[in-house]
Amino acid sequence: MKKTILFGAVIAMISATAAFADMQQVRMGTEGAYPPYNFINDNGEIDGFEREVGDRICELAELECTWVKNDWDSIIPNLVSGNYDTIVAGMSITDERDQVIDFSQEYFPPDPSAFVGLKGASDDAINGVVAAQTATIQASYVASSDATVVEFATPDETVAAVRSGEADAVLADAGYLETIVAESNGELIFVGERVAIGGGIGIGVRESDSDLQAKLNAAIDTMKADGTLNALIEKWFEGREGPY
Amino acid sequence: MEFCAEPAALEGAKWWLCYLSTPKHQEFYFSFLTVLALIFLVAPITLLLGFGGALARRSSFLPLKWFGQIYTSMVRGVPDIVFFMFVPIAMDQGLEYVRHRILCPEMTGPVYQGNDFVVCTVAKLPLSISPQWVHETYGFFLAVIAFSIVFGAFAANTLDGALNAVPHNQLETGRAYGMTNRQVFRRIQLPQMWGYALPGLSNLWMILVKATPLLFLLSVEDVVYWARELGSSKSSIFDYPHPDWRIWYFAALLVFYLLLTWFSEKAFTRFRNWFSRGQNSHTGQIVLEAG
Incomplete structure (x- = not known):
């Protein structure tokens, strides 16, 4: 009986995958403790500048995104082992990190x-x-x-x-x-x-995930071109001007 | 609550009522249940694993004996933190690897690509499309398994020692009465073993209760995670800004853990009295005199 249930669950999961196949599923990893970049609001949801940027990117790149919390210490190991697909956590692009993971282009300029x-x-x-x-x-x-x-x-x-x-x-x-x-x-x-240390902030992706990286880059390009990224920076960081 | 719609305008008791009932606080309250669920799930599994481990160690069948000895000595020797990092990740990747080979036979490339562990989408556990609660439950059960394996090894050692502590002449007497080895074990050794095992097991239980903050290493959001998150100072970007209140949240945890310890002590006193009935031991005499 148990086996039937388990088997049924597996079948259900596989067919669910098929139903969603047209929309790529992306899990967005963030820290949730770095306002205003990302934080857990009083409703217990992930909120902040990066939440809004991320949601907009997913919309533009036609990705189905879910947000996941992970503590900062293990945020890169959990990306490479596949627990989620991106890091959107105020992570500066550095050479050291670039050896382990890849980054999208920056969505926030180098910040002193x-x-x-x-x-x-x-x-x-x-x-x-x-x-x-x-x-x-x-x-x-x-x-x-x-x-x-x-x-x-x-x-x-x-x-x-x-x-x-x-x-x-x-x-x-x-x-x-x-x-x-x-x-x-x-x-x-x-x-x-x-x-001034470090580069701008980019989205971290696995090195083997160049498809996703390209999609994210294209979406960030669009946001830079139409001014929505600037507007979000001005909204969340008081007194800053959008640099793009 | 309706009057919580504008937190900035609230004062006094209403502010507190609204603050303490935010969805974020509800997650904090729920995490107490997570911790309780963990220890009450782990305890019986630990006991079973411990019992199996102890019997394996005492087995006359050599491979089983070796297995029991390797299990108890190896697991007890590895630092808990290393174990809690390693077991869930290894288990998760092992399961995903097997699923990858079965579900995606057409993908023959390596699973480890540089730093990346890459399996096909349908082999993921849980699947990327599964709702977040499935991911959290999955993590919770990995935690239960990791905790059980670690504490099971300690329990095996305790139970093995307790089985040895039952006076040998009683077992001899049983055999002299014509009981088989199995009957001696079931009727004489097993019932008396508990009295000897109980102090060791109660230690294990208390250590388990205190070990639950390690849950956060396994990405399960436990009481300590939420206490720190809620207590940290909140700027006006939040609905309910406040300075650093961690000390109050940790004080609440202190009360929780003290209560848990107090109830555990009570329960263990009861167990001890129960298992000491009719025993020629100090507690046994006290129970006898108390009638």
């Missing part, structure tokens, strides 16, 4: 990284203990500078470390820190100079 410290912190803070998220371009930047790096699994914990005094400063994408500093009632301030 900024240091944030507590009120009254001097510019020297950036040479002290600096918090950064694990496996980010910022973490490797701090590690190769004179400062001491402390790594955290989520972006929020890096800022919390500064608030609690565990770290002198945090280094992260300016786009992420701007809202946090603006809403901290003066508790947090930008320190030091901004640094």
Whole structure:
């Protein structure tokens, strides 16, 4: 009996595949902890700049997309082992990552990284203990500078470390820190100079998936040409102008 | 609730009511059930695997004995984190590989292409088109299997020790009465074994209860994941902005785990009394005197 049920389920799954065959299924992996790029809103749904960009890309490329949450640490391993098909998680295009996965063209321009410290912190803070998220371009930047790096699994914990005094400063994408500093009632301030590290942000795909990569590139081209991408950047990042 | 439509205008008790009932919080509450479901599913499977492992180790059939010994010593020796990373991924890829070979015989290319593990669309587990809850349930069951295998190895060792601890002369007496080995095992060794196994098993249970945050390694969103996510500071991009509240969420987890420990202790005291009845042991005497 059990076998029949299992067999039936397999048949149902296969025929369901056939029914959807005309629309390619794509699972979009994201972190869901990096507002305004991507975050989990109060309805428990994935929301943010990248959600809107991703949904529009899927529409243009005629893909049937589902969003999947995965923590940042294992986001690349789970892509290459096939748990989802894309990474849309504010991931800068770097040579190091490019050796493991491929990227679409950028959908967000290179964004300088900024240091944030507590009120009254001097510019020297950036040479002290600096918090950064694990496996980010910022973490490797701090590690190769004179400062001491402390790594955290989520972006929020890096800022919390500064608030609690565990770290002198945090280094992260300016786009992420701007809202946090603006809403901290003066508790947090930008320190030091901004640094340009990493390229723009692109969608990560498996190296064997060049078909999908081409489709994504074409859709991003369209969005750049018709101004919708600029509009989304201006909507989610206050005071920024669309660069495309 | 209707008055929750405009969170920014809410104050006091209403704000709290709305905040604590957001769909995101409901997922947090649901994750408590996930954790409970996990431990109550894993416990009986662990016991079965442990029992099988213990019997295998004691078997006179050599390959089975070796299997039992390799299982208990190898699994206990590998760090949990490595195991929880490896088993579900290996199991998932193994199943997908088999399905790939059966369902897509026309694709003869390698499955590993550089860093990529690529199987045909219909061989995916679960299929890409399956709704998200299927993916989550699948991950949950991989977690159940991984947990059971690990804790089963520990349970096997405990049960093996407990079986050895039953006084030998009692077994001899059974045989002298003309019982077969099987009858001796069922009537004398097995019923008395539990009293010896219980302290070890209760330790295992408590470790299992505390090990559930490892679920997040397997992409199952457990209570610790949600506590951290909900407690982290929220800017005005969210409907209910607040500063870093993780300490309160973790305090709630503390209460949850303490309650779970308290109930477990109660249950284990009962078990102990039950298995000690009629035993010539300290607890057995106390139970006897209490009538």
